[in-house]
Amino acid sequence: MSIQETLQKIIKQVKAGIHPSDLLELIDDLNDQQRKELFELLSDEEAALIIQEMEEFDQVSLLRLLTKHKASAILKEMAIDDAADLLRELSPEEVKELLSLIEEEAEEIRGLLKYPEDSAGGIMTTDFIALSEDITVEEAIIRLREVAPEAEIIYYVYVIDSQTKLSGVLSLRDLIAAEDGTYLREIMYRNVISATAQMDQEEVARIVARYDLLAVPVVDEEQRLLGIITVDDIIDVIEEEATEDIYRLAGTSEVEGVNxxxxxxxxxxxxxLPWLLLSLLGGLLSGSVIGAFEATLEFIVVLAVFIPVIMGMGGNVGTQASTLFVRGLATGEIEKRDVWRYLLRELKVGLAMGIVNGAIVAAATLLWQGRPILGLVVGIAMFITITFATLIGTLVPMFFNYYGVDPAISAGPFVTTINDFTGLLIYFYTVSFFIKYLV
Amino acid sequence: MSIQETLQKIIKQVKAGIHPSDLLELIDDLNDQQRKELFELLSDEEAALIIQEMEEFDQVSLLRLLTKHKASAILKEMAIDDAADLLRELSPEEVKELLSLIEEEAEEIRGLLKYPEDSAGGIMTTDFIALSEDITVEEAIIRLREVAPEAEIIYYVYVIDSQTKLSGVLSLRDLIAAEDGTYLREIMYRNVISATAQMDQEEVARIVARYDLLAVPVVDEEQRLLGIITVDDIIDVIEEEATEDIYRLAGTSEVEGVNxxxxxxxxxxxxxLPWLLLSLLGGLLSGSVIGAFEATLEFIVVLAVFIPVIMGMGGNVGTQASTLFVRGLATGEIEKRDVWRYLLRELKVGLAMGIVNGAIVAAATLLWQGRPILGLVVGIAMFITITFATLIGTLVPMFFNYYGVDPAISAGPFVTTINDFTGLLIYFYTVSFFIKYLV
Known part of the structure; x- marks a missing residue:
């Protein structure tokens, strides 16, 4: 398919009402000039619907291709929270220029830009519906029919009192099921679950998941409604946070602003590289443990053969322990009050795994090297290493968490490096302790 | 607070309409006898709402405390998909007995139990609303007002044609915004995004996230509507799948059916243990590499000092590479058609990281041991090890993925073990190559 045909195909599909997500791959095949052409051919509203589905870095590069006039016209048509998110990626000068062309919505967008990107305020939208508690179901439905095409979500209707404070919530389903003449205040649900604007997006996600909500209202200190966060944005938050944790566990961080x-x-x-340099330093430190026992090693060189299995097992046991703990905290399965109990159980698990692996490695050493005492010594060192590695794998993220640092950061190369070091120390001290039986 | 007070408090909160999620911690404090007492005091509907929020293992143990009569009455009141999920955890005899007491809903639940737990069929509910395309907006709203209290979600109205095939969808918002006399077929959206009953739940989650849906319909081969999956269940799937991946990356699997x-x-x-045994075997194999070069090591024992840094770096580089690739596949950032391009870029990244770390370790060795040739040899070995580890870290999960095995399984201890082995091989071969300059 030629590029020109692709362009025609996209336009045809837009007009046919294809979901904008399904156009992104085709748009990927266009070069900058053709992209510019495409978005100038589309109406502002069509363009806005497509841009909303794009990744942030694609949005930014596209917006910079267009004239300021077209770009601002598209921004005006976008959902207000998506427009704010996109502007966050631009320079202050660009934001200023684009907002000056938008008029009406500019003030609202500026309001959203005040909040940190990963706070409730940073992901909320101000397109919501709030009705007075003193109107009837019939009046509410009439009002909803008027605003339906505009508001981001109308499945929840938020109810405010005479001081414009959030006083209740109704699902559209409650409203539809109620009698026409009933007042909202009679049927609204008063225990509204809400978020504050400063709340971390991860915490908001936990609330939405816990209460199975389709949207959560964001309020200020006086319970005044500032905006709402919809569940589709929460899904993005959950995926983002899982990716962040996974990256941290692997000792890397995310490349931002670009695919x-x-x-x-x-x-x-x-x-x-930063994580690798930490690991490099750790490796050299672990090497210095071997250096300190060089005389012993020179004496019985076969001892070197067990360095990899001691290091490898300490590292893996530590990764298991720290990952389980970090994920347990993230999903809420392990709560603060449970950590000591959890640590105690991990100690028992560590002892059990240490016994099994210690016995196996002792037997393997005996078979391989034909030296029973060596087998025993390696087995004992393995048992102690595994027990220690389990404890360190749990204690290090506990410690980070206690001091308010994301425990996922500690759980990757950090724990592995500590365990390599202590594993080798344990191994060589055990060997030294039994040295007279080994020669 | 005494246990009896807790019991009273829970009942008071239930009657006050507190969200059932907020009662779980209090219920945790009760013993079995008190739990039984509590659920016998609650109405079947109240009990069902609370049980639905519990973890599966808590649901099962609670249900077994109750009489079969009470248990089946509660099941009857639960959302049909939640009831089926709970029954999946019980023995076939228990399921048979409980379903025999339920009557009406039993057939529907049996239908759901046919599908695998992690398929679209396994997470869908049959509580949905389907209207004929030949009725008007006014008729539709009247119908919705009748069924609103029953159906799981009425924010989307699915429209079926005269052969009961899914032909369109309307959001409640579209319906409310439309004129009373319009026929549904005139305003419905025809390109319905749907899932099939056999589809893996992860794929369904991807669809819901991609199109920002609140629910997705599940259809059979003839496009007949079988059920719907709501976004709250999708959030659970996303969290579950992320946990599964994280566990696999760390070389462990989830403890099932219990907190x-x-x-x-x-x-x-x-x-x-299974992963540790793999790692143990790998460690011994890596040790055998050292064993094979025992004569060299005996000759220049200081070479042992660099074993940890070579192994550690190979392991970490491999973990980074495999984790980035596995997560990229999971989030869809890396697509099948991109893998070779991705591999080539990783090779370049590996070379770059190899040069930096090789140079640093060479300099460190020179400073530490005062031997420039040794520094050069260690630096070269490090450079080759890192480049190789990056490639292996990407190729192994690519290979697993190609053969339809979850790449996350390969990306943890598996890659680390291979890289420990190859790292040591590379190190000792490099050393042997330069041996005449080292003595």
């Missing part, structure tokens, strides 16, 4: 396939080698390497 | 804090030491150890 992973488009990112430069330098950009990607710079996200991974 | 992590309640699980026995044996149960937990049994989930982690």
């Amino acid at each position: 992973i396939l488009e990112a430069s080698v330098t950009n990607i390497a710079s996200k991974r | 992590i804090l309640e699980a026995s030491v044996t149960n937990i150890a049994s989930k982690r």
Whole structure:
């Protein structure tokens, strides 16, 4: 398919009402000039619907292709929270210029831009419906029919009192099921679950997941309704946070503002190198443990053969322990009050795994090297290493968490490095302790 | 607070309409006898609402406390998909007995139980609203007002044609905004995004996230509507799948059917041991590399000092590479058609990281040991190890993925073990190559 045909196909599909998500792959195939052409051919509203579905870095590069006039016209048509998110990625000068062309919505967008990107305020929209508690079901439905095409979500109707404070909520289903003449205040649900604007997006996600909500209202200190956060944005938050944790566990961080396939080698390497340098330092420190026991090693060189299995097992046991703990905290399965109980249970698990693996490695050593005492010594060292590694794997993220640092950061190369070091120390001290039986 | 007070408090809160999620902690404090008492005091409907919010293992143990009569009465009041999910955890005899007491809903529940637990059919509900395309908006709203209190979700109205095939969808908002006399077929959206009953739940989650849906219809081969999946269940799927991936990356699997804090030491150890045994075997194999070069090591014992840094770096680089690839596949950022391009970029990243770390370790060795040739040799070995580890970290999950095995399984201890082995091989071969300059 030629590029020109692709362009025609996209336009045809837009007019046919295809979901904008399904057009992104086709748009990917266009070059900058053709993209510019495409978005100038589309109406502002069509363009806005497509841009909303794009990744942030694609949005930014597209917006910069267009004239300021067209760009601001598209922004005006976008959902207000999506417009704010996009503007966050631009320079202050660009934001100023674009907002000056928008008029009406500019003030609302500026309001949203005040909040940090990953706070409730940063992901909320101000397109919501709030009705007075003193109107009837019939009046409410008439009002909803008027605003339906505008508001982001009308499945929940928020109810405010005479001081414009959030006093209740009704689902559209409650409203439809109620008698026409009933007042909202009679049927509204008063225990409204809400978020504050400063709340971390992760906490908001936990609330939405816990109460199975389709949207959550965001209020200020005086319970005044500032905006709402819809469940589709919460799904993005949950995926983002899981990715962040996974990256941290693996000792890397996310390349921001660009698709992973488009990112430069330098950009990607710079996200991974800090962790590797930590690991490099750790490796040299672990090496210095071996250096300290060089005389012993010179004496019985076969001892070197067990360095990999001691290090490898300590590292893996530590990763298991820290990952389980970090994920348990993230999903809420492990709560603050449970941590000591959890640590105690981990100690028992560590002892059990230490006994099993210690016995196996002792037997394997005996078979392999034909030296029963060596087998026993390696087995004992393995048992102690595994028990310790389990404890360290749990204690390090506990410690980070206690001091308010994301425990996922500690749970990757950090724990592995500590365990490599302590594993080798344990191994060589055990060997030294039994040295007279080994020669 | 005494247990009796807790019991009273829970009942008071239930009657006050507190969200059932907020009662779970209080219920946790009760013993079995009190739990039984509590649920016998509650109405079937109240009990059902609370049970629906519980974790599966808590649901099962509670249900077994109650009489079959009470248990089946509660099941009858639960959302049909939640009831089916709960029954999946029971023995076939229990299911048979409970369903025989339910009557009406039993057939529908049996229908759901046919589908695998993690398929679209396994998470869908049959409580949905389907209207004929030949009725008017006014008729539709009247119908919705009748069924509103029953159906799981009425924010989307599915429209079926005269052959009962799914032909369109309307949001409640579209319906409310439309003129009374309009026929549904005139305003419905015809390109309905749907799932099939056999589809994996992860794929369904991807669809819901991609199109920002509140629910997705599930159809059979003839496009007949079988059920719907709501977004709150999709959130659970996304969290579950992220946890599963994180566990696999760390070389463990999830303890099923029981809270992590309640699980026995044996149960937990049994989930982690298989990976550790793999790692143990790998460690011994890596040790055999050292064994093969024992003569060299005996000759220059200081070479042992660099074993940890070579192994540690190979392991971490591999974990980074495999984790980034696995997560990229899971979130859809890396698509099948991109993998070779991705691999090539990783090779470049590996080379870059290899040069930086090789140079640093060479300099560190020179400073530490005062031997420039040794520094050069260690630096070269490090450079090759890192480049290789990056490639292996990407190729192994690519390979698993190609053969339809979850790449997350390969990306943890598996990659680390291979990289430990190859890292040591590379190190000792490099050393042997330069041996005449080292003595």
